[in-house]
Amino acid sequence: MANAVSSAWLEALLAATLTHTIKASIMGPSYVYSPSHDTPSDLTDVIGTVTLSGLVAPGGVLDANDAIASGLTVEAMKSVWVYDDTDSLLIVFFDQGVGFDANPAGDVNIIWPDDVNIKIFPLGGRP
Numbered sequence: 001m002a003n004a005v006s007s008a009w010l011e012a013l014l015a016a017t018l019t020h021t022i023k024a025s026i027m028g029p030s031y032v033y034s035p036s037h038d039t040p041s042d043l044t045d046v047i048g049t050v051t052l053s054g055l056v057a058p059g060g061v062l063d064a065n066d067a068i069a070s071g072l073t074v075e076a077m078k079s080v081w082v083y084d085d086t087d088s089l090l091i092v093f094f095d096q097g098v099g100f101d102a103n104p105a106g107d108v109n110i111i112w113p114d115d116v117n118i119k120i121f122p123l124g125g126r127p
Contacts, residue, residue, distance in 0.1 A: 010060020017062075018055045020086035024067055024110055025049045027079040033095065039088050043081060048072045048108065052082070062091075063119035067110045080110060082120060092121045 028045035037043065054065035079095040112120050 005060070007059035011057050014057035014060060014062055017084060018057060020084050022052045022055055022064065022091070023049055023083055023085045024052055025081045025083070026069055026072060026077050026108065026110070027081060028073075028076040029078050031079065033079070033093055038090055040081075040083050040085070040090065041088070042090070047076050050110070051085075060122065061117065061119045062121040063112065066112060069108045069110065070106065072106045072108050077108065 023040075025040065025043060025046045026048040027043070028047040031043065031045040034042075048069040048071070050067040050069045052064040052067055054063075056063050079093065081090055082092045082094075083090045
């Protein structure tokens with residue numbers, strides 16, 4: 001038997017966050033990740049921000065609807081930060097694994113991973 005975390009507990013842990021405003025900021029090419037970045041005010045080269053909708057956390061895996069940001073310089077997109085705007089805390093940084101679907105007008109669809117064990121953020125070290 002391997003170590004395990006109760007998915008019911010993880011789901012309850014995220015439930016409080018689901019009532020907050022969760023946003024995703026698309027980062028440009030000059031942004032450099034740092035583990036000391038804790039709040040949205042620590043971020044530089046933010047080229048667009050969207051509020052996430054359809055937040056759920058089944059089994060402790062945070063998920064939301066794919067999100068559309070408009071009017072961006074598509075070539076500049078390099079990474080995404082997801083953060084809790086209510087508590088002003090960064091949650092998770094992506095520089096791979098998240099899809100972008102863009103059109104020439106600068107409308108960008110952030111496509112979250114579709115793996116049931118990953119989505120936006122799996123608590124508890126899920127595979």
